[in-house]
Every structure is written in structure tokens, then in C-alpha cells.
Amino acid sequence: LMSLPKLVFPGGALVGDDAGFLNAARIKGSHAAIKTGMLAAEAAFDAVQAVRTSDELTAYPEAFKQSWLYTELYKARNFKHWMSKGLYLGTLMVGLEQKLMGGNVPWTLHHQ
Structure with a gap:
């Protein structure tokens, strides 16, 4: 997006x-x-x-x-941004965002 x-x-x-x-x-x-x-x-x-x-x-x-x-x-x-930071950190943060918070997080990771 x-x-x-x-x-x-x-x-x-x-x-x-x-x-x-x-x-x-x-x-x-x-x-x-x-x-x-x-x-x-x-x-x-x-x-x-x-x-x-x-x-x-x-x-x-x-x-x-x-x-x-x-x-x-x-x-x-935020999926691709988290996964670009490594498999373990990406999996942890995506799991947190998607499973625990249902994708409704108050932050958006931006790229250049």
C-alpha cells in the first residue's frame, strides 16, 4: 500500500x-x-x-x-518493512501486528 x-x-x-x-x-x-x-x-x-x-x-x-x-x-x-529487518525480528513483529492487534496498529513504517 x-x-x-x-x-x-x-x-x-x-x-x-x-x-x-x-x-x-x-x-x-x-x-x-x-x-x-x-x-x-x-x-x-x-x-x-x-x-x-x-x-x-x-x-x-x-x-x-x-x-x-x-x-x-x-x-x-508494514509486512515487507518488518521482514527486511531479518527473519526473526520480522516474524515477531508481523505476528504481533497481525495476530495480536489484527493489523490495526497506530504506526506505519516508511521507506525511501
Whole structure:
């Protein structure tokens, strides 16, 4: 979640693995690809119905932020950062965050 690029640009959108939607903690990405494809398709359909062409599908990133997928990725946002600090520390901290706190931690690890 912390490394997602801008999802839309004039005339197009990034979905699935192209944008980096992957829950690395669960090694799952196909459900994210399907969901983001559906969200982008709905935004594109609405744009076509409104006779809008070659503009940005701003409804797509907004719909993503309101979806269950955003919640899932938000809860797993620190996984790769913890695991980069070593197997034992990473396993301990991910276990603490995911199992004990359900991914609802008040901190976010940032990278450069």
C-alpha cells in the first residue's frame, strides 16, 4: 500500500499487479487484480456514460479507498518493512501486528 503509484492518468488506469496490488503477507494478488479491475471498469463505464473521454478516472482511486481491498492492504502495510529487518525480528513483529492487534496498529513504517 505504501508504494502504490498514481493509479490513473489521462486515458488509462493501472490495475492489479501493474499497480502493485499484492498482499505480500498472504502471498495473494489475484483477488486484488480482480477487484481493482472491477473498480476501474465501473469508473470507465460511468465515464463513457457521461461522454467523457481521455480524462482521468478519478472515481477509481476513490472507490479503491472505500473498498475492502484498501482495508486489507492497510492492515498488512508494514509486512515487507518488518521482514527486511531479518527473519526473526520480522516474524515477531508481523505476528504481533497481525495476530495480536489484527493489523490495526497506530504506526506505519516508511521507506525511501
